[in-house]
Amino acid sequence: MNRVRTFAPGLALAALLATVAMPFGKALPMIGAPVLALAAGAVAGMVLRRRDATGATFGPGLDVARQRLLGAAIVLLGLGLPLGSVMSVGKETAVVLLGTLLVGAVAAFFVGRMLAVDRESATLVAVGTTICGASAIAAATAVLRPDKQRVAYALGTIFVFNVAAVLVYPPLGRALGLSQEAFGLWVGTAINDTSSVLAAGVIFGAGAAHFAVIVKLVRSLAIVPLCIGLHVGRRRLAAETGAPAGSLRQVFPLFVVLFLAASIIAGLGILPGAVTAPLATTSGWLIAAVLAAIGTSLSVERLRSAGVRPLVLGGALGLILGIASLGLMYLTGWC
Template identity: 50%
Template structure:
């Protein structure tokens, strides 16, 4: 009797697409939009350097919005949609990378030591900005995201703070535009009005540096107003402003924790996330870069290049946001965000002067 041996041969498994192929496809999807965002950011950065009161960030979002309108009119919808992944990557991931790089120019030790005397004024104005944004914005019927962006932009450091918070909360692009437009308007007003008001109040160089460093939104406007008052005022204002910029870190961490708890409300937390799940990676990177700068590892000769690169990346990211904007969404906002910005700007400026008087810093 013959015995039969049956050998079953399994067909070879289907090969999944390789990692290199997936990476290539992802890069190919985002490259067209990234190239357009970078192309818009180049002239916007030049304009920002030419007109520092305006700044590259504002130029980037305005230029991006204008170019976006043109592209939507001249390109077929399918070609226009091909650019969107790159715009989104610029508005989110390039933005986060720019904030990490920004940390390399903010040595924690030096800034905290020199700026410690400004903390009472700084914390008071931040409380007024955030509390006022919540209360006044609510009374005006402004949505929570726009309130938050205008509040942190006014209370911390203008476009950079708006950029950092946008990277955490993933705010709608139209709301970023409202906040940027509001901050830009009051940057211009501060540069024009603060120096004559400082002379009218009889402020010393150091007192004006503290006032402008805590009450003016963007760094470029702080520098412009303080230099108009005097070189000693500008030197002090820059240090105060750098210290104030560090408030981005706790604000972003608090926002991330709040968002994580809100997302998990009503359901069990995802396994393995723990405490670290509440910390956005770019904030961890920002802190690590600041720690490296504090240790003196980053040569002083690199600081100007780091600052220029970070500024260009922020401009590029905001150009990406502008390129994705729909102008009708901005028109629908009406005058209420601007009114909120005016109330906060006046409140922060008045609070700063009042706290300087109380602490003997006038």
């Protein structure tokens, strides 16, 4: 009973903010529920710091929301990524998809070093920009457990450029004379967050929106090797510094294995649509709750101390991905 009383206020706050953010996210798809939950959490955090400076009332529950809900959300996300149903699109777009991921990874490494961005911030901004926005940052956070201020900053960076992309890409696509499928491929590989990909596609046309979402789902599967790679990197760093290397379970974390299993189940068509639709909604709600909890830790003073370099990194990577994707599309005959 004491544990319930300890965690209940913070968990209830995260749940409330996520519940409020969900309908507004549908009404404002260019922003999305995760980012709205993050912003609501930031506002709530300012209020809480004035009334409860020690964080004794809401802090424990918010910590649980940040640390324990991520894995569940990511596993449920896998049920919306059926491996079999996207194989044909994956084969057709493989060069562009893999090429942009490779370019993004290389650019993140070199640009991050040029800007002298700390490793955690550079990793979070890079995975968010190159893979799938808030979901990839959430997955990386579950593996790396970085400073929560850096997580919030990375999410804010992703938000800024998602909004810019939704406004810029459709008129550029029309100016370039792209077809519906070509534009869908472009935004599906160049814009990171699913809600922003969908918003840009809808603005351009129904065909573009449909194709863009499928491409984005295929791109999101990179979460699996991302998490495994991050864990392997952590073990090597631990070996160099003399810290404990970690167990095999840490290299293949349970939520990653379950995420892959969920994708296979989705591809087999075992679960009916009446079940998968609510599960997908629940996954989005859990991610929003996590981001709301992260948002409560965000403060203007700490963001100022982080500087503008992570923001510059996010902008540079977004621009590089957009150009690289378009270039690969021209080379492979998509436009």
